[in-house]
Amino acid sequence: xxxxxxxxxxxxxxxxxxxxxxxxxxxxxxxxxxxxxxxxxxxxxxxxxxxxxxxxxxxxxxxxxxxxxxxxxxxxxxxxxxxxxxxxxxxxxxxxxxxxxxxxxxxxxxxxxxxxxxxxxxxxxxxxxxxxxxxxxxxxxxxxxxxxxxxxxxxxxxxxxxxxxxxxxxxxxxxxxxxxxxxxxxxxxxxxxxxxxxxxxxxxxxxxxxxxxxxxxxxxxxxxxxxxxxxxxxxxxxxxxxxxxxxxxxxxxxxxxxxxxxxxxxxxxxxxxxxxxxxxxxxxxxxxxxxxxxxxxxxxxxxxxxxxxxxxxxxxxxx
Ligand SMILES: [Zn+2]
Numbered sequence: 001x002x003x004x005x006x007x008x009x010x011x012x013x014x015x016x017x018x019x020x021x022x023x024x025x026x027x028x029x030x031x032x033x034x035x036x037x038x039x040x041x042x043x044x045x046x047x048x049x050x051x052x053x054x055x056x057x058x059x060x061x062x063x064x065x066x067x068x069x070x071x072x073x074x075x076x077x078x079x080x081x082x083x084x085x086x087x088x089x090x091x092x093x094x095x096x097x098x099x100x101x102x103x104x105x106x107x108x109x110x111x112x113x114x115x116x117x118x119x120x121x122x123x124x125x126x127x128x129x130x131x132x133x134x135x136x137x138x139x140x141x142x143x144x145x146x147x148x149x150x151x152x153x154x155x156x157x158x159x160x161x162x163x164x165x166x167x168x169x170x171x172x173x174x175x176x177x178x179x180x181x182x183x184x185x186x187x188x189x190x191x192x193x194x195x196x197x198x199x200x201x202x203x204x205x206x207x208x209x210x211x212x213x214x215x216x217x218x219x220x221x222x223x224x225x226x227x228x229x230x231x232x233x234x235x236x237x238x239x240x241x242x243x244x245x246x247x248x249x250x251x252x253x254x255x256x257x258x259x260x261x262x263x264x265x266x267x268x269x270x271x272x273x274x275x276x277x278x279x280x281x282x283x284x285x286x287x288x289x290x291x292x293x294x295x296x297x298x299x300x301x302x303x304x305x306x307x308x309x310x311x312x313x314x315x316x317x318x319x
Pocket of ligand 1: 236245
C-alpha cells in the first residue's frame, strides 16, 4: 500500500516522523508571527512543497491557529485517504458497531519532574476518552471504548523538551502492540502545538510511527489554559481513527467526508456562537465538535456519522 504522502510527493524521503509534530501554532501565537511566512515544522514545510497552490495558501495563511498540523490535509490527500478506505472497505462486511481499543500511555518527563503524570491522571485521561467517545459530554455514542493496558515512564530531558527531534528514537524504543493498539505519548510540545497523530492509512508503510502525541499540559487538569480537559487526546484519537477536521475542504464538497457535520469554511477558535461560514449550506458551523479547533470547554461531541466513519476505519485498517 502506498501512502498518500509518498504518492503526492514521490521521491521525497520525508519520514512520517515529520508528519507527527508539525508546527501549527495556537491562536494568537501565529498571528503575532509574520503572517505570510510559512509556519515552521517539517510537516508543514513538506506539505507546502507537495501541495498545489490553493492548498498552500490555506496552509500558510495568516489565520492558521490550531491543535495540530498532522491532521491538516490537502484536498488531494483527504481524497486519497478516502480512496484507500473505500478500497479496503470493499473487502469488509458491515463494520462492527463496537470496539475496545487497548491503550499504552508513554509518559516522557524531565529530570526535574516536569511532565511526570501520575497514574491517576493517566487513568483520568483514558476516562475522558471513554466519556467523549461514548457521548457522555454530548453527541453520539461512537461505540468505541478504550482500556488502559500499560504505562511506560521515560525520564529524559531531551526527549521531553524536544520530542519531535527524538520522535523516531522514542517510538522505536517505546511503541507496543500492532495497528489496533493506541500508543499515546506525552511530552512538552512547546507553546505552539497541542498534539499530533498519524492516520490509519499510514500504518501499513510506517507502523513504527503510529500513534498519538499530546502535550503533557493538555491532559485533564494539566494546566494548559483553555486546553486542559483532555480533549486534545480525544481530537488526535479521532484522527488516529480516520477522522478529518470538520473544516476539511472548507465549504467545498465533500468536506470532511461525514454527512452530519455541517460544512465549515475554516477552523473555529475560542467558542464562537451562531457561526455559519458556509451560509448557502445547511447548518451552523460545528464549533462544538471534537474535530474542530475550539477551546476545550467549547467541545463536547462526535456525530453519528463520525462514529460510523471511525468504525469503518477501525475495520479496514486496525481491527
Ligand atoms: Zn487535528
